[in-house]
Structures are given as structure tokens and as C-alpha cells.
Amino acid sequence: xxxxxxxxxxxxxxxxxxxxxxxxxxxxxxxxxxxxxxxxxxxxxxxxxxxxxxxxxxxxxxxxxxxxxxxxxxxxxxxxxxxxxxxxxxxxxxxxxxxxxxxxxxxxxxxxxxxxxxxxxxxxxxxxxxxxxxxxx
Amino acid sequence: xxxxxxxxxxxxxxxxxxxxxxxxxxxxxxxxxxxxxxxxxxxxxxxxxxxxxxxxxxxxxxxxxxxxxxxxxxxxxxxxxxxxxxxxxxxxxxxxxxxxxxxxxxxxxxxxxxxxxxxxxx
Numbered sequence: 001x002x003x004x005x006x007x008x009x010x011x012x013x014x015x016x017x018x019x020x021x022x023x024x025x026x027x028x029x030x031x032x033x034x035x036x037x038x039x040x041x042x043x044x045x046x047x048x049x050x051x052x053x054x055x056x057x058x059x060x061x062x063x064x065x066x067x068x069x070x071x072x073x074x075x076x077x078x079x080x081x082x083x084x085x086x087x088x089x090x091x092x093x094x095x096x097x098x099x100x101x102x103x104x105x106x107x108x109x110x111x112x113x114x115x116x117x118x119x120x121x122x123x124x125x126x127x128x129x130x131x132x133x134x135x136x137x
Numbered sequence: 138x139x140x141x142x143x144x145x146x147x148x149x150x151x152x153x154x155x156x157x158x159x160x161x162x163x164x165x166x167x168x169x170x171x172x173x174x175x176x177x178x179x180x181x182x183x184x185x186x187x188x189x190x191x192x193x194x195x196x197x198x199x200x201x202x203x204x205x206x207x208x209x210x211x212x213x214x215x216x217x218x219x220x221x222x223x224x225x226x227x228x229x230x231x232x233x234x235x236x237x238x239x240x241x242x243x244x245x246x247x248x249x250x251x252x253x254x255x256x257x258x259x
Contacts, residue, residue, distance in 0.1 A: 023184065025178075026175070027179075030184050067207075069203040069204075100209075
């Protein structure tokens with residue numbers, strides 16, 4: 001989903017009853033019947049970090065360490081769900097579960113991120129360093 | 138699936154397409170109403186379909202309950218999953234497409250209740 005789509009005003013539903021539309025337990029992913037605004041159908045590819053994060057999620061799912069339904073639940077519970085892009089949502093959900101299951105603590109994660117960032121500082125928008133190197137003459 | 142039947146059974150006894158669904162409450166053709174309930178948590182039934190009446194199109198099988206799996210439990214006992222067919226005009230009162238348009242949705246048995254005299258056995 002694009003940022004424009006995510007930010008679109010949530011307008012009156014297409015005739016669905018008021019309670020279903022307004023209920024506080026309705027998750028941010030449950031958008032059926034709401035106006036979404038223009039839909040961005042351009043394939044933007046995947047950023048370097050998105051490939052890395054997706055591989056990690058895929059591996060942890062494949063090993064049975066995290067389950068799809070758990071990831072969905074953790075994603076739906078994200079407070080800023082509607083402001084995040086797809087891989088930000090799935091990666092945030094993965095982080096929640098890994099901490100919840102005791103594989104790491106918030107402090108350990110932060111320490112590791114600081115350590116990695118110090119030796120491998122990839123700007124957010126940067127493509128794979130290998131790809132960039134290969135593209136140079 | 139190698140379950141007996143295929144197209145030889147009546148619509149009422151058509152076997153599951155995917156996995157067995159022992160003890161299922163509804164049959165193909167039964168009218169069912171989606172429960173109009175709004176519990177918190179990870180739920181597999183979108184808000185817009187709650188309270189709507191549809192017809193069981195097929196019995197998909199029995200699967201671990203995703204609403205339990207979502208919280209780290211094993212999803213047992215399994216829940217029967219149905220594909221339910223709704224008329225678009227009944228789901229969306231302001232629907233502008235043809236009256237014959239349908240929407241089909243897979244819904245777990247614990248989200249369904251019998252609807253009217255063509256409904257399921259209770």
C-alpha cells in the first residue's frame with residue numbers, strides 16, 4: 001500500500017452497519033468496505049533491507065519458530081500500522097514475536113543494531129552494496 | 138483428496154475438497170448467518186460480513202484455529218472451515234453491480250449460526 005493510500009481519510013462505509021464500521025475492536029487491517037483512495041499499482045521492487053528482513057522472516061517461519069497467524073496478530077496490534085509500509089509491518093511484527101518468545105531482549109536488539117550500524121552503515125534508500133559495486137565501470 | 142464420492146453424491150453429502158471435517162454442523166446449501174459479534178484480538182472474519190446471511194458453498198475441512206495459533210497456542214481442537222456464498226447486494230446495500238453478483242468467503246464454524254428454516258441442524 002502506498003503512503004497516500006494508507007493516509008486516505010476513512011470515509012463512510014458502503015452501506016455496512018454502523019456498529020461494524022466504527023467498532024473499536026476493528027483492526028487496522030480490516031479495511032473491507034472503506035474508501036482507500038488511489039491504489040499505487042507500480043512495482044517498486046525491494047530495498048536491500050527488505051530482502052534481508054524478508055529472508056529472515058521466511059527462515060524463521062520455515063523453521064516453525066514463528067507462525068503466520070502470530071505474525072498477523074502482532075502486525076494488527078502495531079499502533080502505527082496504517083503509517084507503515086508492508087515490510088516495515090512484517091518486520092516490526094517479527095521483532096515483537098522474537099522478543100515475546102524470549103529469543104532476544106529489547107536491550108540486546110538495540111546493542112546488536114548499534115554494533116552492526118557501526119561497521120555497516122547502509123542508508124535506508126540504498127540498494128544492495130554488491131549490486132552497486134557491480135554496476136560501477 | 139481421495140475421499141469417496143466426487144460428483145456422485147448429492148449436494149448435501151458432497152465430501153470436503155481439502156481435509157475431512159468430522160462432526161461438522163452445517164451442510165452444503167444450508168443458510169447461515171455470520172455472528173454479529175465484535176470480540177477483541179486476532180479474528181478471521183472481517184467486520185463487513187458480520188451479521189450477513191449466506192449459503193454454505195462447500196465444506197473446506199477442519200483446520201487448527203488461527204485465532205488461537207495467533208497467540209502461540211496449538212489451535213486445537215480444529216475448527217471446521219466453510220466457504221460461504223453471499224449476494225453482493227445483501228452485503229453492500231448500495232452495491233451497484235448486477236443483482237446476480239456474489240462474494241464467497243471462507244469462514245470458520247464458530248463464527249456461524251443457523252439462519253432461518255433452511256438452516257443447519259442445531
